[in-house]
Amino acid sequence: MPKISIIVPVFNSEQEIKDCLDSLVEQTEKDLEIIVIDDKSTDHSLEIVESYAKNYSNIRVYRNEQNQGVSKTRNIGISLATGEYITFVDSDDYVNPNMYEELYEVAKRYNEPELITTGILFVKGNEYRTKDLGFLGKSSPKVIHPIDNEEAIYAESPTACNKLFRKDTVKDYKFLEDCLWEDIAFSFTRFLEADTIVEVPTPNYFYRRDISDGLSSKNYKENDRITDIFKVADELEEELKRKGKYDYFKDQIKLLQIAVCLQRVDEINYWDTLEEKKQLVKQHMFATIYQKYGDLEGVDDIVLQCKVNFNTIEEYSSFLEMNQSKKIVD
Numbered sequence: 001m002p003k004i005s006i007i008v009p010v011f012n013s014e015q016e017i018k019d020c021l022d023s024l025v026e027q028t029e030k031d032l033e034i035i036v037i038d039d040k041s042t043d044h045s046l047e048i049v050e051s052y053a054k055n056y057s058n059i060r061v062y063r064n065e066q067n068q069g070v071s072k073t074r075n076i077g078i079s080l081a082t083g084e085y086i087t088f089v090d091s092d093d094y095v096n097p098n099m100y101e102e103l104y105e106v107a108k109r110y111n112e113p114e115l116i117t118t119g120i121l122f123v124k125g126n127e128y129r130t131k132d133l134g135f136l137g138k139s140s141p142k143v144i145h146p147i148d149n150e151e152a153i154y155a156e157s158p159t160a161c162n163k164l165f166r167k168d169t170v171k172d173y174k175f176l177e178d179c180l181w182e183d184i185a186f187s188f189t190r191f192l193e194a195d196t197i198v199e200v201p202t203p204n205y206f207y208r209r210d211i212s213d214g215l216s217s218k219n220y221k222e223n224d225r226i227t228d229i230f231k232v233a234d235e236l237e238e239e240l241k242r243k244g245k246y247d248y249f250k251d252q253i254k255l256l257q258i259a260v261c262l263q264r265v266d267e268i269n270y271w272d273t274l275e276e277k278k279q280l281v282k283q284h285m286f287a288t289i290y291q292k293y294g295d296l297e298g299v300d301d302i303v304l305q306c307k308v309n310f311n312t313i314e315e316y317s318s319f320l321e322m323n324q325s326k327k328i329v330d
Helices: 017-025 045-055 070-080 099-109 150-155 182-193 228-242 246-268 275-293 301-307 310-329
Strands: 004-010 032-038 059-063 085-088 115-123 142-144 163-166 197-208
Touching: 004 017, 004 045, 004 070, 004 099, 017 032, 017 045, 032 045, 032 070, 045 059, 059 070, 070 085, 085 099, 099 115, 099 163, 099 197, 150 182, 150 246, 150 301, 163 182, 182 228, 182 246, 228 246, 228 275, 246 275, 246 301, 246 310, 275 310, 301 310
Parallel strands: 004 032, 004 085, 032 059, 115 197
Antiparallel strands: 085 163, 115 163, 142 197
């Protein structure tokens, strides 16, 4: 059994996949299983990953018979993974060469916690792939027990890629399929359901934001899937109810539900479309947020402002005031 299974979904990443795979095969930890799943790419991505598999015995390559999307592809990877821990890397990102050695050592030192997280740097290119970041220093790992520190969830990144998940915690839980922002539900439910989490502050994961067609570029483009965020926000509540933990975290879940939905509203401002259409979509989003998750009563406004643009919060507050005024008149 390998120490860690790394799942890499690939779709039309021929320009970036070499950086990604190089950062994995150059890891100081060698007991790794690298599962690369090509999601029916139409460029040369598959040829590139197959060439790596010929040279590195720990790379296993699969190809979907038809395009399945990142969520289903990751779920396929989970079903194939045999490692003690499971993690994910987007094909247009890359990681620190010491990342998995450091995280696995922490896992053993802290009695194999359900979840280990590490730091993220947002980058434009591949300039950090071989750069020594020792000047940043290393901070001591931090142990978190969510049941005793409910607010710790607010500081956590929603991505699944900066985390090691103990295999037993994800084998029976899957990413929401055919859904955008699926990382949010997966990461936050795994966090809240864990008994113990260890945070490793080292910036180990490099999240690229210079890719026009990459996984990180979609949030600021007009799309007709924006309401997928409600499936994600609903799942935060439904999964914790299934596991009998909702009552412990209901206040935190409400804040997260409102925050992740308002973040999508804020992204509408960047759409390249008519202002009138933006406003119509915003109003629909506000109405659905209110219907599903309520107003801002009991929501920590300081925490919310740390997660959502202040102007968007003000817009939602104005919507709530208008809605309340109409009720009084009616």
